[in-house]
Amino acid sequence: MDPASKLSVDIFKNDEEAHIIIRQEICRQCELKPCLRICPAGLYSISEESGEILIEYTGCLECGSCRVVCPCGALAWSYPRGGFGVQYRYG
Amino acid sequence: MERIDAVVVGGGLAGLTCAYCLAREDIQVLVLERGDHPGSKNVTGGRIYLRPLRPYLPELWEAAPLERAVTKEVITMLGQGSSLTMQFTSDRFRESPAHSYTILRSRFDKWLGERVVEKGGFVVPQRRVIDLMKDDGRIVGVVSDGEEIRADVVIAADGTLSLMAEQAGLRGPLAPCHAAVALKEVIRLAPEVIEERFGLNPGEGAAHLFFGAITPGLFGGGFLYTNRETLSLGLVLGIESFLESKPPLETHRIFEAFKERQEIAHLIKGGELAEYSAHLIPEGGNKPLPKPYGDGIVVVGDAAGLALNMGITVRGMEFAIASGYMAAQTVKKAKERGDFSASTLALYQTLLKESFVLKDMETFRHSLEALENPRMTGLYPQWACKILEEIFWIGEGPKQRISTTVWKGARQGVLNLQALKDLLMLRRI
Numbered sequence: 001m002d003p004a005s006k007l008s009v010d011i012f013k014n015d016e017e018a019h020i021i022i023r024q025e026i027c028r029q030c031e032l033k034p035c036l037r038i039c040p041a042g043l044y045s046i047s048e049e050s051g052e053i054l055i056e057y058t059g060c061l062e063c064g065s066c067r068v069v070c071p072c073g074a075l076a077w078s079y080p081r082g083g084f085g086v087q088y089r090y091g
Numbered sequence: 092m093e094r095i096d097a098v099v100v101g102g103g104l105a106g107l108t109c110a111y112c113l114a115r116e117d118i119q120v121l122v123l124e125r126g127d128h129p130g131s132k133n134v135t136g137g138r139i140y141l142r143p144l145r146p147y148l149p150e151l152w153e154a155a156p157l158e159r160a161v162t163k164e165v166i167t168m169l170g171q172g173s174s175l176t177m178q179f180t181s182d183r184f185r186e187s188p189a190h191s192y193t194i195l196r197s198r199f200d201k202w203l204g205e206r207v208v209e210k211g212g213f214v215v216p217q218r219r220v221i222d223l224m225k226d227d228g229r230i231v232g233v234v235s236d237g238e239e240i241r242a243d244v245v246i247a248a249d250g251t252l253s254l255m256a257e258q259a260g261l262r263g264p265l266a267p268c269h270a271a272v273a274l275k276e277v278i279r280l281a282p283e284v285i286e287e288r289f290g291l292n293p294g295e296g297a298a299h300l301f302f303g304a305i306t307p308g309l310f311g312g313g314f315l316y317t318n319r320e321t322l323s324l325g326l327v328l329g330i331e332s333f334l335e336s337k338p339p340l341e342t343h344r345i346f347e348a349f350k351e352r353q354e355i356a357h358l359i360k361g362g363e364l365a366e367y368s369a370h371l372i373p374e375g376g377n378k379p380l381p382k383p384y385g386d387g388i389v390v391v392g393d394a395a396g397l398a399l400n401m402g403i404t405v406r407g408m409e410f411a412i413a414s415g416y417m418a419a420q421t422v423k424k425a426k427e428r429g430d431f432s433a434s435t436l437a438l439y440q441t442l443l444k445e446s447f448v449l450k451d452m453e454t455f456r457h458s459l460e461a462l463e464n465p466r467m468t469g470l471y472p473q474w475a476c477k478i479l480e481e482i483f484w485i486g487e488g489p490k491q492r493i494s495t496t497v498w499k500g501a502r503q504g505v506l507n508l509q510a511l512k513d514l515l516m517l518r519r520i
Contacts, residue, residue, distance in 0.1 A: 003343045006276070006367035013127075034334055037341040040274045040369035062132060063369035064252040065272040065342075068265050068330055078254075079125055082236050083217030087131045090277040090321065090366045091196035 003042035007059045015084040018057045020066070020077050027053050027074035034069040061086055095119045097422055098233055098242040100220045100255050102129030103196075104408055105392025106248025107203045107214075108148070108415030109422075114212030116423055121242070122207060123235050125219040130200025133250075134275060134370035136314050136325060138298050139408045140191045143447050147416045152188065156202050158318035159296025160189035163289065167354055169303035170476030174354050185295070193296045193316040193323070194408070195277070220249070223258045229386035229432070230259060243431045244422055245388045248415070251371040253394035259385050267331040269396070271311065271374040274346045275325035277318075278362035285317050288358065299358075303472030305349045308465040309336050310374075313349050314405075315358060321365055322358070324350070327405075329374055329463065372407070373398045374459065379452055383443075384436040389418045397448060400462060401455050401520065410448050417442040457519040464513055471513075474504035 033053060035044040040063060043056045062085055067077040079085070097113055099106040102124030113120040126132040138161055141152055162184040167176040184190050204214045222234035223245065232241035247255035251270055256262050282293075289297045301313035310329030315322060326346045333342070349355060373396040383395040391397075392411035399406045421439040425431045443449045461467070478500040482493055491499075504510070 001347065001364070003367075006364060009364050010367055032334075037339055038272065038330070038333070040272065040342050040346075041367075042341065042343055061367070061369040063272055064265075064371050065270075065330065065369070067252065068267055068270055068371070069334060078221065079219055082125045082219040083127060085126075085132075086368075087127050088134065088197045088366065088368055089131075090198075090323075091130055091133045091135065091200070091368065 003040070004059070007041055010061075011087045011089060012058060013084050013087060014058045015080050017081065018055075019080040019085070020055055020057050020060065020075055022053055022055060023074050023076060024052050026072050030070075030072045030074060032071055034071065035066045035075075038065045038069045040065070094232075094241040094243065095121055096242065096426060097121070097244050097246060098123065098240055099246040099248055100233060101248040101250060101394075102126070102204055102214060102216070103133050103200060103248055103250065103392060103411065104203070105394070105411035105415040105418075106246060107200060107207055108412045109246050109248065109391060109418045110207045110212045110214070111203070111210055112416055112419030113422060114207055114210035116419070117211070118423060118426060120207075120212045121240065122204070122212065122214040123218040123220050123233070123240075124204070124214060124216045126216060128201045128216050129204035129214060130197040133196040133200055134273070134368045135194060135196045135408060136273070136275075136316060136323060136405065137194055137196070137408065138191050138316055139194050140406065141188060142190060143409045144412055145188070147413060151206070156198050157192035157194055159193045159291075159294060160184070161191045161193060161298045162295040163291065163297040165297055165299040167299065167301045168472045168475065169301060169305055169352065169354065170473040171304050173476040173480055174303070175476060175479060176354070191298075193298070193318050195318055195321070195323070220255070223255060223388070230388040243387070244425065244436070246418055246422075247388060247390040247394050248392055249394050251373045251393040253390065255388070256380065256390045256394055259388050259390075261382060261385060261388075261390060262380060265371075267334055269373065271327050271329045271372045272333075272342060273325050273327045273370050273372055274342055275323060275368045275370070276350075276364055277366040277368070278322045278324055278359050279320060279365045280322055280359075280362045282320055284361070285320075285322070289317055291317065301349070301354070302468055303476075304468075305352065306345065306468050308469035309333055310463045310465075311468070313355070315355070322362060324355070324359060327372065332463065332465070374400060378456065379449065382440070384433060384439050386433045386436075387431050389421060389436055389439050391415050391418045397452070399452055399455055401458055406451075413446055413448050414443060417446065417448075455520070461513075461516040461519045464516065466513060470504070474500070478504075
């Protein structure tokens with residue numbers, strides 16, 4: 001099962017405001033791009049047009065692993081605003 | 092502006108326990124929880140051991156919404172296409188009150204939040220804290236989505252990532268060597284099916300750990316806990332070791348490969364995915380935050396790095412609850428003295444040191460050095476499974492003596508200096 005199908009069973013309350021923003025000017029200098037493989041929800045991808053890293057913040061499970069692995073500090077990272085984001089029913 | 096006694100950032104086990112203990116002493120306490128209710132952002136493996144907690148909070152457990160009393164401990168070591176499973180049970184696990192329970196946090200933490208409110212504490216959901224308020228170096232409150240809330244003491248109970256501990260200058264940003272990432276599926280299955288499949292009496296549960304070829308050469312492992320009507324199936328990966336892994340796999344693909352192993356597939360067969368979650372676990376070499384307090388702040392639970400990997404058991408929730416209890420004891424003393432400076436709040440660390448929390452963490456301080464060894468999940472499980480395969484295999488030709496098979500296998504795999512060193516390292520667990 002791919003991550004996207006798994007996320008479809010979760011409850012998300014999506015904010016219009018992104019809680020993770022990629023500072024592309026810093027991100028561009030990173031060769032490792034560990035965000036691409038650490039994210040349990042597989043939300044990071046590379047844009048075919050620009051080659052830049054993209055994030056689909058609405059499926060975020062809020063684990064914070066991307067913040068931990070980002071080697072250059074390219075992420076402006078916060079939790080979603082109160083009342084938004086994933087709402088676990090089991091946990 | 093009005094000032095309250097204590098503000099707790101985060102409605103998890105540590106924060107809520109602290110608030111519960113403060114509220115019953117008539118100390119004003121406000122819990123700010125960013126989710127829809129306490130527990131809605133929380134994830135556990137998981138299982139909670141109650142014995143260490145009964146001396147502190149004896150009254151809390153009778154009505155608590157726990158899942159199954161664990162009576163069966165199972166460990167599976169996996170090679171490539173082979174595995175060895177050990178199973179242990181004891182009547183002692185069936186004695187009342189039970190030794191440990193499986194638990195789902197969304198339900199449990201919501202219930203604990205209600206107990207806080209019952210004692211007169213305030214729990215405000217949908218409130219994210221983004222900043223600490225500082226005055227001349229000391230913490231004097233928090234900023235929550237635009238609103239300033241002043242308090243004599245801030246309890247940072249905001250989990251492994253703890254942005255509060257970071258902002259308070261008690262540690263730097265969490266590094267890959269300090270954390271593991273856990274991926275988990277909750278899988279719905281009828282209670283009768285769970286009991287029959289795992290060989291359990293009604294209400295009893297199993298805890299099943301997996302290590303070896305599912306995370307070859309990586310620090311990590313799998314877990315499966317039986318809940319009342321669901322299974323919690325998950326995989327833990329040490330982030331530093333994951334980053335160094337070759338080939339560079341994705342976390343969710345390692346998890347899928349784990350699920351596809353026939354040892355797992357038959358256990359979850361017919362189950363329906365109910366939830367997918369991910370969470371960070373403190374794995375900083377079993378080393379807690381060196382100074383979990385400061386002027387006007389106390390750090391509790393995962394935020395203070397209070398979690399322990401002892402190899403066959405992984406613990407965090409008891410430490411969270413006990414640390415919340417001890418933080419509350421400390422705040423009570425500070426309020427009596429009218430002094431919330433670091434010198435008074437240092438009592439918190441003293442209490443932790445006198446309790447099982449820091450005693451256990453000290454005892455097992457070096458256990459991760461043995462467990463992080465890549466051969467523990469790579470070479471050795473593969474080697475042991477290979478020998479067992481040779482022993483059980485009857486081929487076309489004549490069979491060797493079992494002792495010869497073992498001896499030859501040992502010479503190929505473990506009769507060397509490296510293996511002897513690794514064996515000696517195991518004393519640290």
